[in-house]
Amino acid sequence: MWQLREVAEEKLALLRAETGLSDGVLRLLLLRGLESKEEISAFLYPSLKDFYPASLLPDIDKGLERLKRAIKEKEAILIWGHEDMDGITATVLLEEVLKDLRAEVSHFIPQKHQFKHGIYPPKILSEEGWKEVRLLIAVDCGTTNNLEVRELKEKGMETIIIDHHEVVSSLPEAVAIVNPKIPGSRYPFWELAAVGVVFKFASALLEDLLGITIEEWITAKPETLALTSLGTISDRVPLLGENRIIVKKGLEILRGKGRSPAWEMIRNLEDINTVLSLFSAIDGQSACDFFLTKDQGLAQEIFDKMVERQEVLKREVEETISLAETVKSVYPGIMIVKNVFLKLRFLSHIANRFRDKYLIPVIVLGKRDDGLWVAECRGVEELDLLELLRENSSLLLDWGGHKKACGFSIKEENLEEFINRAREYAEKNFLPKIEKNLPSSQERIVMIDAILSLEEIPKEVFLLPPFGEGNPPPLFLSPNTEFKEEWVRNFSIQGESEKIIPGNRYDIVWTVQEEGIRIKFFLLTRKGHPLGYKY
Secondary structure (H helix, E strand, O other): OEEEOOOOHHHHHHHHHHHOOOHHHHHHHHHOOOOOHHHHHHHHOOOHHHOOOHHHOOOHHHHHHHHHHHHHOOOEEEEEOOOOHHHHHHHHHHHHHHHHOOOEEEEEOOOOOOOOOOOOHHHHHHOHHHOOEEEEEEEOOOOOOHHHHHHHHHOOOEEEEEOOOOOOOOOOOOOEEEOOOOOOOOOOOOOOOHHHHHHHHHHHHHHHHHOOOHHHHHHHOOHHHHHHHHHHHHOOOOOOHHHHHHHHHHHHHHOOOOOOHHHHHHHOOOOHHHHHHHHOOOOHHHHHHHHHOOOHHHHHHHHHHHHHHHHHHHHHHHHHHHHHHHHEEEEOOEEEEEOOOOOHHHHHHHHHHHHHHHOOOEEEEEEOOOOOEEEEEEOOOOOOHHHHHHHOHHHEEEEEEOOOEEEEEEOHHHHHHHHHHHHHHHHHHHHHHHHHOOOOOOOOOEEEOEEOOOOOOOHHHHHOOOOEOOEOOOOEEEEEEEOOHHHHHHOEEOOOHHHOOOOOEEEEEEEEEOOEEEEEEEEEOOOOOEEOOOO
């Protein structure tokens, strides 16, 4: 059976009068948290002019002044990134801008779980090629690296942090911490990915030094926004507000003609998920090289390596997932997966897969060569995994991230105590919320966002993509609708389409995607039993 999601009817009536939009579209937009004519217009017609002033970001003036001095005095600058697509794209974007400004800049992205999370002074201070570095810029990390920033400072190296992770303790003694989530932040939108924060920081730098606006920058360097959209999508931040502008406009550019070898190759791939899957097959350093090189041969070599490695990676992931299935432990409110044979680079794959499959928080632990255990944690809505880590931080070596996606490292001797405490915490704090959200009966209730006719679809429906975190594909219902023969040819139908009889009447549940209409499944109106009923 289906059930219509509730919205405030008085707000619906007000917006109907103000916008002239159909009730079905307005219901969906209200469910997305859009409650004014201005918010709705910005959502349906996002524009580069809708970005908030970068000057509102915390510490941005301090960061810009220090960086401008480094550029002017030709100081050696090192960008220290994080090995995921958000960190990679943030690193590439910042390096390209700084090179355009004739800065002396290089980058490094450590392999995941190679060191402690974030900045790692032993590597930075011992690398022969970095002896002259006096300014480190940490992107997509650094907010929790208090001791590390202090150690670098004592050795004569200053740090700028450009990040988006949650603040879990006192802040490091950096020159600037440009992070919309730090206490006292006046920035209106807290959900930028790291590459989004770097994008805003770089736009402020270019406006300061060259007097160009974001619009002028994107016109001259359109692939900048395409790069920012890749990192934003991959980090699963809500695709609302500034993130929606970035992704909507960035994907338009991504599908256009590329101006570098990398973008020409990416443009020909099937879809955005194919792109992101490819980059998971190589290390962060190679990914950066792919984006930064102007050499067609080198770009092709890295691309071919990604394609070849992707097939191997798929097999390795599935083998690791199979192992994880055999060693997983399910407790009230949480799942814990721990094994010395789990490959560290796949811990996040396991955590994401199991969270989506079992719909409970997941902690996946693997062991490094030096004997330390590292973990990837993934949670579900309304549950705060960071708070679990905070309450047990005395047992951890380092920790941080987001409420629904975080990680930590821990010594062997503290592991069992941590697991016991995590089980107790989850049973007390997670389980009641999980049980509250479970269906009260075996019958599946399909939650419908709005009722819309399939025969007269409002044009605004096709403005709703791109979909993702915070803006999931909607479910519309067309009740008691006569199914037309041409719909079989024109719509993408999920379900047992051979059982559909044109001319019969059905309750049709459907969604929209960038390629058009997708009919999800059908309910036979008169007989009341499901037909082609799939999820």
